[in-house]
Amino acid sequence: MTSETRSALSIVRLRRPRLSRKLLLLAPPVLAGALAPLFAAYPLRIFDLVLIYAMLGMGLNIVIGYAGLLDLGFVAFYAIGAYTYALLASGQFGIHLPFLVVLPVGGALAGFAGVLLGIPVLRLRGDYLAMVTLGFGEIVRILLNNLDVLTNGPQGVTRIDPPALFGVSLVSPLHFAYLLLVMATLVFAIVWRLETSALGLAWAAVREDQDAARGCGIDATRAKLFAFGTSATIGGLAGVVFAAMQLFVSPESFTFWESLVVVLVIVVGGLGNLFGVILGAALMMIVPELLRAYEDYRLLLYGLALVIVILLRPEGLLPRRYGPGWLFARLGAR
Amino acid sequence: MLFFENVQKRFGALVAVQDVSLSIPAGLITSIIGPNGAGKSTLVNMVAGSYRVSAGRILLDGVPIQSLPKHRIAHAGLRRTYQNIRLFDGLSVLQNLEVAVLPGALGTVLADVLGIRATDSRRIRRAHCLATLDRFGLAGLADRPAASLSYGNQKLVELARAVVAQPRALLLDEPAAGLNHAETDTLRRHIEALRGPDLAIVVIEHDMTLVMAMSDRICVLHRGRKLAEGAPAEIQAHPEVQEAYLGDPGATHAIAAAAHARRNQVRVRADRSVAWHRA
Numbered sequence: 001m002t003s004e005t006r007s008a009l010s011i012v013r014l015r016r017p018r019l020s021r022k023l024l025l026l027a028p029p030v031l032a033g034a035l036a037p038l039f040a041a042y043p044l045r046i047f048d049l050v051l052i053y054a055m056l057g058m059g060l061n062i063v064i065g066y067a068g069l070l071d072l073g074f075v076a077f078y079a080i081g082a083y084t085y086a087l088l089a090s091g092q093f094g095i096h097l098p099f100l101v102v103l104p105v106g107g108a109l110a111g112f113a114g115v116l117l118g119i120p121v122l123r124l125r126g127d128y129l130a131m132v133t134l135g136f137g138e139i140v141r142i143l144l145n146n147l148d149v150l151t152n153g154p155q156g157v158t159r160i161d162p163p164a165l166f167g168v169s170l171v172s173p174l175h176f177a178y179l180l181l182v183m184a185t186l187v188f189a190i191v192w193r194l195e196t197s198a199l200g201l202a203w204a205a206v207r208e209d210q211d212a213a214r215g216c217g218i219d220a221t222r223a224k225l226f227a228f229g230t231s232a233t234i235g236g237l238a239g240v241v242f243a244a245m246q247l248f249v250s251p252e253s254f255t256f257w258e259s260l261v262v263v264l265v266i267v268v269g270g271l272g273n274l275f276g277v278i279l280g281a282a283l284m285m286i287v288p289e290l291l292r293a294y295e296d297y298r299l300l301l302y303g304l305a306l307v308i309v310i311l312l313r314p315e316g317l318l319p320r321r322y323g324p325g326w327l328f329a330r331l332g333a334r
Numbered sequence: 335m336l337f338f339e340n341v342q343k344r345f346g347a348l349v350a351v352q353d354v355s356l357s358i359p360a361g362l363i364t365s366i367i368g369p370n371g372a373g374k375s376t377l378v379n380m381v382a383g384s385y386r387v388s389a390g391r392i393l394l395d396g397v398p399i400q401s402l403p404k405h406r407i408a409h410a411g412l413r414r415t416y417q418n419i420r421l422f423d424g425l426s427v428l429q430n431l432e433v434a435v436l437p438g439a440l441g442t443v444l445a446d447v448l449g450i451r452a453t454d455s456r457r458i459r460r461a462h463c464l465a466t467l468d469r470f471g472l473a474g475l476a477d478r479p480a481a482s483l484s485y486g487n488q489k490l491v492e493l494a495r496a497v498v499a500q501p502r503a504l505l506l507d508e509p510a511a512g513l514n515h516a517e518t519d520t521l522r523r524h525i526e527a528l529r530g531p532d533l534a535i536v537v538i539e540h541d542m543t544l545v546m547a548m549s550d551r552i553c554v555l556h557r558g559r560k561l562a563e564g565a566p567a568e569i570q571a572h573p574e575v576q577e578a579y580l581g582d583p584g585a586t587h588a589i590a591a592a593a594h595a596r597r598n599q600v601r602v603r604a605d606r607s608v609a610w611h612r613a
Binding site: 193194197198199201202204205207208209211212213214215216217218219220222320 | 382383384403404405408409413414416420421422423424425429432433434436437438440442443446447449456495499
């Protein structure tokens with residue numbers, strides 16, 4: 001083995017983050033949790049939204065950022081999660097399951113829907129996949145709108161049970177801030193784990209060159225199904241929390257526009273970069289609130305912002321290479 | 335050993351490969367040559383699983399692979415390089431190799447995701463990839479993005495990616511295309527070093543000097559049929575081959591020169607004129 005190899009090996013070793021360094025990632029959520037009680041309900045509500053969209057973004061990032069598949073129907077899985085809670089914990093059918101039971105059910109149902117959608121559409125690539133997923137998102141919304149017996153149609157489901165955790169009823173934005181901080185941190189850890197796993201490498205290979213990846217022994221279809229399934233599961237989990245927070249769901253909340261916002265969160269923040277997704281979620285939720293006076297121009301401003309980002313930072317504000325792996329490497333180099 | 339048994343490929347009325355039987359023994363370098371349109375690429379694409387055979391069988395160490403999907407063929411022990419380099423551009427050189435040794439079994443993949451006994455096996459895989467890069471003199475470039483390497487080094491990375499999984503058969507589709515003399519020599523040394531008792535190497539190449547110097551056996555395809563098979567000297571002396579392909583003595587040089595000059599955009603035509611086109 002040459003000295004070159006040895007130096008290369010040492011680089012590889014540095015890339016493997018130690019547990020202590022991984023735990024550093026807990027600092028931001030812990031700090032946010034400590035500071036949260038100092039804020040009023042309104043900023044906390046926005047903070048909750050940031051976390052929900054961060055979760056959605058991290059979920060969709062698996063499909064778009066890692067596997068390189070443009071999915072424009074992500075809102076469908078969000079809706080499935082939300083309606084799962086709405087129907088299983090409300091007066092709609094008189095079923096009142098606890099939040100912690102519905103949470104995995106909603107995630108599983110959404111993940112199942114993701115795999116079901118994936119099986120037929122993953123033969124498609126690029127624009128065609130985008131069109132079909134867009135259609136799927138709309139089909140789910142229209143279905144929710146018209147299945148009156150089940151979903152109460154356009155009126156939506158009201159009288160949803162406020163969720164309770166370990167005997168504590170979650171009612172204030174602060175409660176949800178804590179719940180969402182824990183969930184978003186877990187999602188972050190899981191998605192980061194996936195990114196660096198064998199599956200993450202397979203996704204990257206499929207994204208870069210699907211045929212060459214197949215030639216290297218990667219079952220591209222299976223890899224993409226996993227991407228669809230995990231991403232949809234995370235979307236479903238976010239949906240359950242959304243329904244539990246709003247205590248009201250209607251098809252209106254799940255338009256194509258929502259899918260687009262999540263795509264924008266990723267594209268603006270940084271495709272394939274978890275830090276970027278969180279930054280994107282914060283920007284996409286906070287900036288419109290600050291510009292509430294100009295709400296009529298929101299679409300115009302979104303469009304303008306997107307064009308500017310794509311022209312000036314085509315890889316997003318935080319490019320892929322400046323993700324958690326880069327941070328660990330930097331911390332390790334000290 | 336790679337074995338073609340009465341392999342045939344039709345595209346509608348066109349018969350691209352007609353009843354080709356060919357055995358490619360382990361331990362040797364076998365070149366498949368022939369004018370363009372002879373069916374070389376079709377043959378490669380059938381072995382690698384891009385095309386389905388119309389008739390016949392392809393056996394790798396006795397196992398039929400002609401109806402397996404691409405990734406299963408790879409796991410059965412066949413790896414290839416491409417005429418136009420196809421690396422994972424955004425990934426590092428090391429990751430390009432790691433992709434080729436990812437576990438295929440679902441259970442192993444999930445164990446890796448869940449972190450069960452994964453760290454060790456991943457470290458072993460990574461060390462093996464680095465050792466392979468070292469064999470090709472690329473260890474110092476392990477962390478560079480694949481796309482940032484020179485053309486010659488990218489060709490070597492592709493070769494390393496094909497051999498890192500220790501295949502039983504290796505398919506090299508025009509390995510010297512676009513390389514200069516020095517790079518071709520380096521590549522030749524590396525390919526020759528791969529000769530081993532368990533590896534059947536197939537080379538498709540237009541550079542006749544390289545083919546004659548490197549091959550143990552040569553198979554000539556012409557219009558979808560096997561025209562001749564034998565040692566390089568036999569092939570050079572074969573009258574039909576000379577007529578069909580090599581023609582006058584100058585043709586060999588013209589083809590070799592064209593192969594050196596092009597960067598994947600030029601094809602040598604059967605009528606021995608050189609045609610340029612964008613790939």
